Structures are given as structure tokens and as C-alpha cells.
Amino acid sequence: MEYLIHIAVLVCLYGILGLSLNLVVGETGLISVAHAGFYGIGAYVTALLLVGLGMNFFLAMALGIIASGLVALLISGVISRLRGVYFLFGTIGLNIIAWSIFLNWQSVTRGPLGIPSIPRPGIWGLDLYQNLQFLFLAAASLAIVYFISVFIKKSSFGRVLNSIREDEEATQIFGYATSYYKLAIFTIGAMLAALAGALFATYITYIDPSSFTINESIFIFSTIVLGGLGSSRGAVLGPLLLVFLFEGFRFAGFPSEIAAQMRMLAYGFALVLLMLYRPKGIWGTFRI
Amino acid sequence: MERVNRGSALMWVIVALVVVVGGFSILGGKGGAPSTETGPIKIGVIGPLTGDAAIYGEPFRNTVQLAIDEINATGGIGGRQVEAIYEDGQCNGKEGANAAQKLVNVDKVQAIIGGVCSGETLTVVPIAEKGRVVVVSPSASSPALTGISPYFFRPYPSDASQGNVLANIAYTDKGWKKVAVIQEQVDYAVGLYKVFNQVFSGLGGKTVKEEFSSNVTDFRSVLTKLKAEKPDALFVLTQTAASTQRILKQMEELNWKPQIILDEASAGDKETLTTYKSQLEGALTSEFIPDLSNAKLQKLMSDYKAKYGTELPYLGYMAPAYDIVYILKDGIASVGYNGEKLATWSRTIKDWQGASGSVTISSDGDRVGGYSSEVVHDGKTEPYKK
């Protein structure tokens, strides 16, 4: 049971990451693979404030989210000038630079040593040291992010994002300063990713740079392609399926050396087959 | 905005199926789990079964399995068979945490052997502590693990000891004033460098350090830069022998043949020592070395060779790994298979005789005793003599 709870927490975290990335990729058509970078900023800022200053969890998390949002705001001013595949490579660069900073700014991040013993939050007498109660927090966060995601999709703002996704120039002719819209959604996506990062740091209670690599970004990206771009439900379903698939390999009886590679093999194949036979993903509303 | 497409009913069915199948496989895995009172004794094992550090993970798993097979062949513990559940920690914190969650919560083990690296061990311990499971590492040597939890102990000394030995000999005996360090960005190397630098600078020496992340393959410019510093010696400080080999190969290509200091992770790798024999001749190193004349160790080495067909590598890590299984056996025999009781019992271990020699666990969970210095000669390590 505890193990199912553990997996459920992971599903919630990746669900938040999937939803937030979907806003950027699925709704706005910005193919970004920098998400693990923002996820990491949220995790590091929260963890450092908790460990270093003993700050209240929610305050630390809020600051982590704001920090990630500020970084996104600054950076997207630069990279939102890139189009299409160049945007993609810009974001790959971003992720690698963020990772280098986590690894090399050792006076702050402790580099490869990581940050151990991050306290779990305790609120209203709930002892979140219990995984089940942490799951409530994670699930509540997922629900909030889902709500935010649907709220954005249903707003006029969301419609403009869809319009940018398909024809940015035409959208400008309608009178929209599209660069501000891209800036805004990139920042919102980064802030929500940072929320997942804050939860991750306090859940695992240890972070190091290896959780925030470009491969992690590619994994998050794959989950939403599987679930279906442009769909909030798809952005939760994709992570759910892939996390279950990954954990399932633990039980499938493969030799361990092979199992890890089998996961990679499975999701690589999933991407190829999806593109060949169902580029919309499972639930997608948007065919890239 | 979000309209349901026609395929969605089908997709729901698929989702439901996956959830059901996933649930079944998990419950299936759980259903067979017996209570802790009867049936086989399940012990969790976490190590790097994949990735760069798998070179330690494989012999580690083999050694643990060897000890378990021996115990089972002689009637198990109190009549109960021992069964190991291996999980892949990949020497990384997150995977270590996942593996520990599964072992503690699904398999309900009371003891975990591992992790092999400090990185995974650091995340395993808090999870195990919460589940009141005892964790024993054969080789995680980070000073950060000293006194981390009453549920953790290691029949292996902390790196503090290794850094100390190396820095003292380098400065005092060898008379090196300036040592260049090429350090991999992993917790083990960072921890060791800290101790080394502290002691070496304290003595009056100076270090010049370059770092590299584990995925780097081209060291030439970093090495060129260190060479230009004209150091008295180069400390190759890596977590895996693979990186050391890359560095040594590229040093050779650059025609740089300095005095070398090796950490134990590379010094324990026979392939490195023999392949780069001429470059490493006279290299200073320090290992936690079990006494080769120890009859238990000799038996372990010959049994290992008989069973797996290869020489037992990394004696400094594998002898403790082998001993852990027997230590746990003694512990379970005296206090029962219960993490809490085993944790308390672990602090009473004193002069326990095993393949790695005499084991005494201090109150902070570390092995008492330490590293001895060695030099490389003709592709082998031998004790250092002044």
C-alpha cells in the first residue's frame, strides 16, 4: 500500500509537470525542453530556504515559485525571439546551463553532494512525514494546477495561445502583442514546474543535480506527447501511464541491468509509434 | 474547449486496463510477501546495477548472493531461508529513494544492504529510518554519513581517514608542496578532496583543482592547464575507474608523466592498474585493505572465483559486503529479524571477525580503524614503505 502511495505521489508530481509543460508546448506550440531546469530551480530554492533558514514550507515554496518565474521572465525575453526548432535548441541550452549551475555553484548548491535532510512540511497538525498525508498535499497541488490549467484554457488568453500556436503572424494582425503572451505562458509554466520541484524536494528529502538533467526534460516532454498535446486530461494521463510503465518494469522480472534500458526502449518506441500512427497522442486536441 | 474525441471511450478502456493490470502486478508482488515471522527472511539490497558504477554493483550483488547461498546451504538462519531482493539505486539519490521506498513499504524488509555509493545511501537512510529498517553499507564512505542515523552503520571507514593518510604521506614523506587535483563532480570525490585539501594545506602545501562532471570525455585542455601549473604530483580523484582510464590515456597522449596519487576507487580496479602499468608505476594510493592472509578472505576469494569465474575485484568493498551478510545473520539470530532491534544491536558489534578483518562499530555507526597507504608497483598495489 505504501508503495502504491509512493507511486501516486510520483504521478501527482509528474502530472503537475505535464500540465505545466502542456501549457507551453501543447497550448502555445513552443517546443520547450527546459522544464527540468525550472523544476530544479523550484526544488533548489525551496530546499535551500528550508534547510538553511528553517523557513515555513509554504513561504519557501512560494519563494521558489517566484524565483523560477523571475528566471523564466528574464530568459524568455531572450529566447522567445527564437522560432520553431531554434527555440527547441535554445531551451536545450537553457536546461544544460541550469544544470551546470546546480552542479558548479557549489558554495550554494553543494554541487554533486546535493542537499540532504530536507524537512517534510507539517501543517495544521498533519504530520506530512507520513506518505499518505503527503499524497494529500501532492494531490491537492495537482488539483490546483489542473484547475489553473483549465482556467487558462477557457479564458480568452487561452484562445490567443492556441492562435499563436498555429499562426503567430496572423495573431499579431488581430492586434495581439504575441511576445507578451509567450512571455506570460512561459513564466506561468516555469512557476508551476517550480511548484512540482518544491514538492519533490520535500518528498524525497534529498536533491542533487542528477534529477534535473536534459533527459528528465525529455521524459516530461514525452509524457505529454503520449497523453496528447493541448489536453489537460492528456497531460495527467501521459505521466500516469509512463510512471506506471516504469515502475511496472521493476516487477516484470527483467534482470535489473536490462530493466532500466527496457524502460528507455519502451518509451522510445512509444514516441516513434505515436508519431507514425497517432500524432495527436491519446487525448490530444492538437496535432503538431 | 476540450472536446472529447471519438477515440476517447477506447482510451478510457485502455487506461482502466493499465491501472488494473498495474494494480494486479503490484498486489501480486505483494500477495506473496509472508509475514516477518515465518517463511524466508527477505533482505533488501540496493546497489548500482546499471550505469557507470555498475562495475561495483555487479560484484557487489554476486558477493552478497554468495554469502546468502552459503548461509542457506547450511540451514539458513534459525531454520529460515534467506532471500535477497535486489533493487537498482544507480548510485543516484532519486533512484536510491525509489528503491528504498519499494523495499521498505512493499517488500517490508527489516534490513537493507547498501547502497554502494554515498549518493544513494544518503537518500536511502531517511526512508529506512522512517520505516524502522536498518541500513548497512559496505562501501559508502562519505563523511556526511557519520552519525546520520541510529539505523545506519557501515563496516567500512569514513573517507576522512583516506584523505588524511594521503595528504600526510604526500607532504611529509614525499615532500610534495604543490599537488594538482582533477576531481570528478560526485559526492565521494568532493568529500575526499575536502579532507585531503584541509590536511594538505594545513601542513603548508597547496592544491590546484579542476573539476569535471561525470559525462565528460575530453580532458585534454583541463590536463594541459594542470600540466602548465608544474605540480609535484597529480591526484586523480574519480568515482569510477572508467574516468580514471580516460584521464590516464589522455595524459599519455599529452606526454605528461607526473607523479600520481590515486584514490582507492581506481586503485582497486585491476584492469586500470595493469593497462596503465607504466604510467602508474610508483603511484601513491591508499586503500582500505583487508589482510590478504586472512583465511576467511582467502576462502571468499577462491569461492568467488569458483562460482563466477572471475577474480574478486575491489576487495576493500567486497570483503565488507560479504561480512555484512554474516553480521546480519548473527544479529538476526540474537535479536530476531527486526530493524529496530538490529539497529540497537549494531552498536554493540565489537571485534567481530570476518573476511575484512576485525570489525568494530563505533557509536556513530562507522567502522573503527582505517586506511593504509600503498604504492603501485608493476600493475599491483603493495604496502607503502617509507
Add this chain to the structure above:
Amino acid sequence: MDIAIQIALNALIAGAIYSLVVLGFNLLYSTSRFFDLGYGAIAIAGGYAVLYFYKLLGLELWSSIILGIFIAGILGFCIEKIIYRPLRTRKASSAVLLIASLGVLTVIQAVLAILFTSQFQTLGRGAGESRTFEIFGGAITQTQSIILITALVVMTALGLVLKYTLFGKAVKAIADDEEVASIVGINSERMIGIVFFIGSAIGGMAGIATGFDTGLQPTIGLSLLLKGVIAAIVGGIGNVYGGVLGAFLLAIIENLGAWQFSGEWKDAIAFIVLVVFLLFRPQGILPK
């Protein structure tokens, strides 16, 4: 000042390998018009093929290398035929091709890890096998010189072939406009197949060179590819000589950075170069 000379030589060696990567990459890009991420994995598959024939089966060195190059070419050809061609026929967007190629990258890396383990392996049979030359106080080995010469030969050959042969003209026609090319009677499907074979074979050379120089690991496919992409963009995408120029420039900047600044920021420096170019000179140094 022999440190400067050695740094220059180091840059030359790294640049030679990047050149091979970028030569194949540019050739593929100029006809297929998308960023084939799978190319990185195909390149190292060539290296692993040599590992298999030369080290495990004990075949002779040169025949192993030729087999390795051939296998990389065939692999590229088959993947194009099975995956990319149906997608192109369906007029799938370049993002779909990109994601499919990401799947290809993941699958090949996983398969290589299953077959050859994920450990680091070098193609050389032992230490001290390669002679070292002294040039103005710097050192370069025989193997490295061969790699450097190969890169220059391949560049020249490719440049000449594209300029003076019928094949080259057909490739150019497809690069300019595939539809027009088909109208004037070029069998573009067949030509693209041949281009994938040749491009992947050149990639295979890069993988083999990497194997002899620094060693192989399944996961270096992505980093090799990214270096190739940066070199291609810096030099001017699709331009044979521009790509090589970009490759050497990138290598020089990386090694200078390692010398003057610090080695651990190497990847970050490479990507900062990329982002700067994307922003200020997206067409590269030598535009097509």
C-alpha cells in the same frame, strides 16, 4: 608558450570529430529539412559496430572500420525508409519528425546499452599503441592525426561531389525545392535514401573516431549530436564548409574556456555560444 600550442592542438582534435559529425548532419538536413536527433545514436552505433568486430571478434582493424561505417550507413538508410519516409509522405510537420527522431535516439541508445552494457569502452586495444608526435612543444598522437586528416578529406570530397557530380546537383535541387526536383525527373525518394546512407556513414566515422579517441558510452550519442547541431548553426546550417568552420570554432571556444576559465563549464559555454548565435546571427557565419 607551449600551453597555448597544446590547447590549440586539443581544439584541433576535438574540432576534427565535431567536423565529421556536422558534415553528415548537414547533408541530412539539406535534403530532409529537419533536425534528425537519431543521427547521434546512429553515429555511435557505427563506433559500437567496430567495437564488436575489432575487439570482440578480433577482426582486422581496417576491415572492422569499413564494416562499422557501412553498418551506420545502412542503419540510417533503414530508419529513413521505415520511419521518416512514411511521415514525409504524409506531410507531417517537422515537429513530428523531430519527436519521432527523439524516439529513434532513445531506442538505439537503449539497444546499445543492452547489447554492450552502459559502461565506458574504448576501441583501442591497449595503452601506448599509438605513436605521439611533438609539434612546437605540443603533442598529438598518430590516431588523432588520422582523424584530423579524415575529417579534412571527407570535407573536401563532399564539397567536390556536391559541386561537380550529377548526384550533387540532384541533392542541391532537392534541397532547394523537393517538388520542383521531382518535376524535372529526379527520383527524390531514392536520392534521400542515398543521402541518408552517406550522411549516416559519415556520422559512423565520427562515432568510430570518438571510440578511438575518448571512448564510447551509449549515452554520448545525444551529446555528440548536440555538438554537431551547435557547429552546424554556428557555421551556417546546410553549408558544408560552414559546418566544418563552426566545428573548429566551437572546439576552440570550448578549449579556450576550459583553459582561461574552468573546465567544468564547458557544456554551458558551448550552449551560450549557440544561444548567442541564434539571437544575433541565426543564419550562421557562412549562410547557405
Add this chain to the structure above:
Amino acid sequence: MPILSTQKLVKSFGGVHAVDHVDLAFHGGKITALVGPNGSGKTTFINTVTGILPMDGGEIHVGGVVMRRMNPADVAAYGITRTFQNARLIQQISVLDNILVVLTERNVWGALFERHTALHLEKAGNILKKVGLWEKRNENAENLSYGQRKLLEIARAVSMRANIYLFDEPFAGLFPETIEVISDILRTLRDKAASVVLVEHNMNLVRELADYCYVLDGGKVIAEGTPDYVLKQPQVIEAYLGK
């Protein structure tokens, strides 16, 4: 005074002037036609005026004021809107959303907290009913036929609160009944005092609709006046037939 006028407007591609020091003026309450052979610079003119192509010289005046910022979004804020030769719809959203997107808030913050209202729906409904696409409102735009796409794009342009409408070949390839619907829309706009600019090849339609007409050739204005007048000019006949 004209609502929109250009002075010595220049746009060149690699040294060739596609729009060559052009002075045009467009008045409110008038339909002005831009005619000329293929490649005469009509579409380039529209692209330059709407900020899609950066201009290389000259000035554009809107309501007597020089336009300074020439981003497409800024141009729209001056009350200028347009359609394209090949209708550019937002393919993977619904027909209704294609209209709503031009009715809602432009400001980022405002848009984030705004949902489309009954009023928006009513406006969108009216225009969709007018062009006969109400039944298709929930279809994705990519599923429309060629004529429907043109109609939807025009409906979308009309829904913008603009006072200058630039239509780039709105009638090309359409059936007579569709042409009639669109002509009606153009006349309605004119009657509301908007300035309508029409790029068109069909001279009968130009005669029927336009109040004034400019003829472009090689990026230059070669004739202007009422349609009947300019179409009789020898240089115009030569431009169409002579080369």
C-alpha cells in the same frame, strides 16, 4: 482627409523595388481598388502597410498621424486589418473560436481573467449567420471547404473593430452566390464609413464595387481615378496586355 495614406513608400527585395515610392490615399466611406498584373506589388504593398514586411523608406499616415511603430500588433491598434490571398485561419480550433479570438481582450492580464461573454457570442453568432457558417461553428476550421474558409476569414476581419480593411483577392475562385455575400459585406462596411481596400483581378467586380481605383505596375502607380476611367487608359491596357 484620407484615413490611410502613404508617402514615397518603398519596399525592396535585394535591390529591386517591389513597392517604388508609392503615394496612395484611402478615404473613409469608400471602396478603393488596387489592381495591376501579377507581381505589380499589390500584395507587397499590403504586407508593408500591415507591418508584416519592414518598410525601406517613406511614411505611412493613419488619420493624419505618422505610424511610428510598425509591428503587426501595433498596426492593428491603428485600426487596420486585412485578409490574405490564401485564407489564414487558426486551423485546429473551432470556427466559433476563430471569430471569438478577435473579439476579446488584447491585454495579457485582461485576457487571462476574461471569458467570452454572451455579448461576444451574440456578435460572433451574427456574423457567422451572415456568412452561413453558424451550423459549422463547432467544427475545426481545418475541416472547412475552400469557399467556407474565405468566408470565415472575411467574417473574422469584419469582426475586428477596424476602420481600414485590406482585402487581398477575397473573391478569387468563389461561386457567384458567395461573391454576392462578400460584396454585400464590403458595401456594408463602406456604408459604416470604413475605408475598404480591395485587391482584385476581376475588372467587372472592380467596376461594380470600387469608388476609386489605383493601378500598379512594377511597384509604381501608373494610373488612378474611377474604375471606368483608369481601365480605359492606354498605359493600363498596355500593362495588362503588352508584356
